[in-house]
Each structure stands twice: as C-alpha cells, then as structure tokens.
Amino acid sequence: MATTSADVRAVAQLAQLRIEDDAIDDVTERFNRILDLVAELQQIDTQGVEPMSNPHDMEQRLRPDAVTEQVDRTALQDVAPAVEDGFFLVPRVID
Amino acid sequence: MSWEVVMGLEVHLQLATDSKIFSGAANRFGADPNEQACAVDLGMPGMLPVLNERAVRFAVMFGLGVGARIGKRSVFDRKNYFYPDLPKGYQVSQFFEPIVCEGQFDVPRPDGSLFPSRSTRDHLEEDAGKSVHDAYAGQTGIDLNRAGTPLLEIVTEPDFRTAEQAVAYLKSLHSLATYLGISDGNMAEGSMRCDINISLRPQGSDEFGTRTEIKNVNSFRFVERAIAVETERQMDILESGGQVVQETRLYDADRNETRSMRSKEVANDYRYFPEPDLLPIVLDDHYIDTLKAELPELPGAKRARFIDSYELSDYDASLLVASRDSADFFEAATGISKSPKLTANWMLGDLAAALNRESLTISESPVSAAALAGLIVRIADDTLSSKLAKQVFEGLWLGEGSADEIIEARGLKQVTDTGALEQMVASVITDNPDQVAQYRAADEGKQKKLLGFFVGQVMKASKGQANPQRLNALLKDMLDG
Numbered sequence: 001m002a003t004t005s006a007d008v009r010a011v012a013q014l015a016q017l018r019i020e021d022d023a024i025d026d027v028t029e030r031f032n033r034i035l036d037l038v039a040e041l042q043q044i045d046t047q048g049v050e051p052m053s054n055p056h057d058m059e060q061r062l063r064p065d066a067v068t069e070q071v072d073r074t075a076l077q078d079v080a081p082a083v084e085d086g087f088f089l090v091p092r093v094i095d
Numbered sequence: 096m097s098w099e100v101v102m103g104l105e106v107h108l109q110l111a112t113d114s115k116i117f118s119g120a121a122n123r124f125g126a127d128p129n130e131q132a133c134a135v136d137l138g139m140p141g142m143l144p145v146l147n148e149r150a151v152r153f154a155v156m157f158g159l160g161v162g163a164r165i166g167k168r169s170v171f172d173r174k175n176y177f178y179p180d181l182p183k184g185y186q187v188s189q190f191f192e193p194i195v196c197e198g199q200f201d202v203p204r205p206d207g208s209l210f211p212s213r214s215t216r217d218h219l220e221e222d223a224g225k226s227v228h229d230a231y232a233g234q235t236g237i238d239l240n241r242a243g244t245p246l247l248e249i250v251t252e253p254d255f256r257t258a259e260q261a262v263a264y265l266k267s268l269h270s271l272a273t274y275l276g277i278s279d280g281n282m283a284e285g286s287m288r289c290d291i292n293i294s295l296r297p298q299g300s301d302e303f304g305t306r307t308e309i310k311n312v313n314s315f316r317f318v319e320r321a322i323a324v325e326t327e328r329q330m331d332i333l334e335s336g337g338q339v340v341q342e343t344r345l346y347d348a349d350r351n352e353t354r355s356m357r358s359k360e361v362a363n364d365y366r367y368f369p370e371p372d373l374l375p376i377v378l379d380d381h382y383i384d385t386l387k388a389e390l391p392e393l394p395g396a397k398r399a400r401f402i403d404s405y406e407l408s409d410y411d412a413s414l415l416v417a418s419r420d421s422a423d424f425f426e427a428a429t430g431i432s433k434s435p436k437l438t439a440n441w442m443l444g445d446l447a448a449a450l451n452r453e454s455l456t457i458s459e460s461p462v463s464a465a466a467l468a469g470l471i472v473r474i475a476d477d478t479l480s481s482k483l484a485k486q487v488f489e490g491l492w493l494g495e496g497s498a499d500e501i502i503e504a505r506g507l508k509q510v511t512d513t514g515a516l517e518q519m520v521a522s523v524i525t526d527n528p529d530q531v532a533q534y535r536a537a538d539e540g541k542q543k544k545l546l547g548f549f550v551g552q553v554m555k556a557s558k559g560q561a562n563p564q565r566l567n568a569l570l571k572d573m574l575d576g
Binding site (some may be wrong): 003014016051053054056058059060061062063064066067068069071073075076082084085086087088089090091092093094 | 111112114118120121127128129130132133134135137139144145146147148149150151170175177178180191192226227228230234235236237238239321366369371373374375377457484516574
C-alpha cells in the first residue's frame, strides 16, 4: 500500500502535527510500514465475526442523574496559561 | 427553469437533565464562565466519562415518541476535530450504532392537515463549550459550562421541499420534546438548534444537486428566512451556469444572508472510531416497554382526541395542542364551560391576541382557565352578546374579578327580557314615524337595509346591551305590524 507524502501531510494537518520537510520521507515510510501491518490484518477472513467496539465483554453502567461535582474554578484554572473574567483565553480563532 | 428545493434537517436538542451527560457537574444555563465545568468537562488528563441514566432514558422516550426503532445496543464513538471549545480534541458522539434508529411520524401543517416525516436516526452526544471572539484583544475567551451538556441529535431524511414544511416539522419536534419533558425547548438559550442541508434540482429530476449546510439556526423565523435566502443564492448560481460549492454556511440574521464559514473549508474528516472509555449501552425489552407505557399523551394523539371528542376543526385542534400548557388550559376551561368550540375561539382569538401583545405565554396568562370559562358560560347562556363579552374579557384581563362580578360592576348584562325590549322598540317606532313609513313602503331587499337604522336606535337606547338576535326578531315583528 503506497501512501504518499501528500497523504501524510493531510493526516498531520488533521491531527494538528507539524512535520518538517526533511522528515517527511522518513515519516511516510514508517507510516507505510504500519499500514502494511494493517493490510496484513485485513486479509483475515472476518465473515460472521461481530465488530468489536470494546475489548471488555461488558455493558455500560449508568450513573444516576445527580449533581455530584462542585467546581473549584480557581484550582482548575491554575494550570491555564491565560485566564480572564473566568474565561480561558486562547489565541484568537475566527470563523 | 423551475427548481425544486430539497432539504434535510439536523436538530440538536439539549436534554433537561440535572447533571452533564458524562460528569456530575450541574447542567444549568446562565452560570458564570467555567463555574459548571468540572475536570471531566475540561478534558483533564485521566478523567473518565460515566454515562447519565436520565440522558439515555430521555433519548429512548423521544425515539418512542417519534415512532422510531430503538437501538437495543448502541455505541459511542469519538468524532475528532480541533477547536478550543472542545477541550479533548474529540466529541463523544454516536456514529455507527445510534440509540434511536429510523422512524416516521405525522407533522401538522399550518392548516391542520398532516404530512409524514421520516427520521434517519437520533443519537446521543455531548455539547461543546462556547467561544467569545470579540471581548479580548487578539484572543478568544472560552467558557466550557456548556461542554458535556447532553444533546440528542435528530437527523431527518431529505424529505422537505418548502420552508413551511421544515418549520412545521421543527415546531412539532419542539412540541413533542416539551410534552415529554425531555428539553425546556428554550430556543433563545440554544436548547434547540437546527442545521439545514439544502440543495436545488430541476423540477422533475430525481438526482440530488450539490448541497450546502447552514449551521446552528436557532429560531423558527430564522429557519424560514435562511432557507429563503439560501434558495435564492443557489438559484442565482445555477441559473447563471455556475456550480454550488459543497460547504458549511452561517446564517447572519442582521444582514439576512448566508455566508461561507471559511474555517470549515478543509474537507471534514472526523476519523470516527469507537470510544474506548465507554462500553456499549444495552437496553432490554422490559426497559423500553416500561418507558413506552409511561409516555404521556403526545400531541398527535391529543389532537385526534380533541377533534373527536370536542368536535374541533383540524386547525383549532393543532393550535391548541401545540403546547402542553395550552392543551391543559383548554381542557380545564372546557371542563367548566362545557362549550368547547366557544372556548377554542376565545383562546385562539382574544386571549391569544392579548397574550401576544404583552409577550406572555399561556402559563403566564392573567386570565385563568376558570376565569375564561366563567365568561364563556355567560356567553353561552345569552347573558352576554359577543360585544359585551369583549368588555368583560377586558375586565378579566385587568384583574377586576370574575366574569359575573365584572358584569355586575360594569352593568353589562344584555337585555334579553322581551318585555323590556318591547318597550324600547315601541318607543323607537313612535319617535321615528317617517322611517317607519319608509320601511313599510319598501320592498324586502330595501327593508333589510332600513332595519339597521332601527337596530341602531334600540342599541343606543339600551346602551349596547340589547340581545341582537332577539332585537332583530322583535323589530321585524313590530314593524311588520
């Protein structure tokens, strides 16, 4: 399976990863090695096997609808680089 | 060329739970920024989601309400994208196996007739936070209170052809959600938001054109306008030989236009995969059957019952059942007045107009169901003409007491007593000999017109309180001598 460096750049953009130009060939090659492994898995006959959404053979437990968390905003915002009026501040994003 | 508009809708409904879908933080609108965002909602490392039982129940109730098949096994997936108000870098949603599958239910048109609408699927997901773009220089403020609010996303088939149909559908969804009590339905606060997928094709074609998606429209009126301007825009492009670009657009209500959301131009690729932190939701028949048995009477059934047992028109019944409050008001008032049609007329006429004027809802009405019924009883028993009834209604609205008290205090009793009426008619006839002679000489057609003069005179003498039907009959009798 030949994934091109252009594909890798597109995936990197979706994942918000920067890949330097001089690294792209190397990353593409390693990317392809992983995909080769997946391609091998794809050859296994899975006819009649139910898709697995979770490795645990269990059902979701549900929580009663009750407010149990008291929010300590000051403590939670302690790690934030910038905060004002209770808002987290991030570099401007415009739609 | 004439074009057909093809639309499908995606509605996001915020569920009225006490806590968030995956955390125990409060789910309430209007708190100070980030005061209701706990470590789970902030996507802090190591935090794990625990699913809210009521969110699941509400989703199933909705599914049952729209006659859909319930997914007995549903799975959460991660929808991956980057935006600062989505702290984890993914939204927990349901993509491959939703909790509510295909369904169909009847939507009333404005005239009261019904059309079927098909839904594709409805799934549970978490809402994102909010961004404030204009308050901080060069920066965006992020409030994550809304992050983790339970949402039900409702996806329809592309069955809508007019804005009117789309709005009728949204109104009936809104009505259903509030009947079920699963959402407060407050559109101004974002409890119900609508995305419109819209494309045009030549009339008669069965292939779909290229569609655009208008995001996050939050009122019925804006839905109608957004559809109108986007239809116009696409029509202009197609008629000048161009091609519509598939993209996400935003409706700007101030300018009444849609415009491209540039940040979403990169083709969306959400790379969905099963959420490893949550297990499949498995629902058994007993759970589903119990919820089904506990459903309240829904708008469709109530509407049919109103038509059947109160002999209301489709139109009146549709309006009355649109909200549970107005349906309850109607039944309470009719229970006392025993005059369903009159009650419907007054609710949809004078009462609705007065409420509209003051921007009040029926549950805030200064005139209670019992008070309105008191008025209707006096119309039905001929104490009040419709003209006098309006004055009594005004008194009720101003809090002057019950209908009977107002009739007494304002002296509004209609004169139905034949003896008293006869006296008035007799004196009017005596006082206007010329007109009487004219009337008696006239042919039947002309007589009808002349009768108006005498009615006016008697009404004046009775200060508007003569019963019009009796007066007419009496006048004719006495004039014909």
